[in-house]
Amino acid sequence: MYAVIKTGGKQYRVQAGDLLVVEKLDGEPGAEVAFGDVLMLGDGETVTVGAPVVDGASVSATLIETRKGEKVKIFKKIRRQGYRRTKGHRQLESVLRVTAVAGAGKTDKWDGTVDLTPKALLDARARGLKHVAAALEAAQAPAPAPKKAKAAKPAKAEAAAEAAPEAAEAAPKPKKAAPKKAAAKSDDAAE
Numbered sequence: 001m002y003a004v005i006k007t008g009g010k011q012y013r014v015q016a017g018d019l020l021v022v023e024k025l026d027g028e029p030g031a032e033v034a035f036g037d038v039l040m041l042g043d044g045e046t047v048t049v050g051a052p053v054v055d056g057a058s059v060s061a062t063l064i065e066t067r068k069g070e071k072v073k074i075f076k077k078i079r080r081q082g083y084r085r086t087k088g089h090r091q092l093e094s095v096l097r098v099t100a101v102a103g104a105g106k107t108d109k110w111d112g113t114v115d116l117t118p119k120a121l122l123d124a125r126a127r128g129l130k131h132v133a134a135a136l137e138a139a140q141a142p143a144p145a146p147k148k149a150k151a152a153k154p155a156k157a158e159a160a161a162e163a164a165p166e167a168a169e170a171a172p173k174p175k176k177a178a179p180k181k182a183a184a185k186s187d188d189a190a191e
Contacts, residue, residue, distance in 0.1 A: 005059050
């Protein structure tokens with residue numbers, strides 16, 4: 001079973017389980033998105049065309065990520081005048097996994113699990129960029145809860161005063177500088 005939906009001023013033919021890249025939609029990764037603008041439903045030889053939408057039909061999807069798309073270059077030139085301008089633009093887009101198509105008394109569901117791994121992380125892993133992949137994974141991980149400060153500030157000051165002599169003993173002593181080579185040569189010449 002497939003459906004033709006309209007979102008962001010464009011039309012998409014989708015089935016359950018499809019990966020779909022559309023104009024930016026609101027929501028966090030993992031959020032459920034429902035499309036009510038189903039223009040057409042198809043099931044084998046049976047096709048239902050809406051006027052303008054099919055009544056009772058809907059498409060459900062899970063939002064995987066919102067990212068910037070490929071760069072589009074805008075280049076302006078007036079020949080023989082020395083006028084050249086270049087600009088670039090990256091449109092925001094959302095990546096969705098279609099989980100269900102429902103309509104005409106039937107429902108087609110996808111049985112798989114939705115992987116919320118963003119494309120930037122997959123690309124970094126594929127290229128073998130371990131440091132970039134580690135940074136992206138760290139950015140995705142939830143931040144640890146901040147530790148609460150102790151209420152007794154004078155106790156901290158007393159502990160610091162007691163630890164100061166111990167810290168002074170544990171601190172490394174500065175090393176003496178080595179004699180300069182020029183001075184060593186002049187001493188050899190004097191002998």
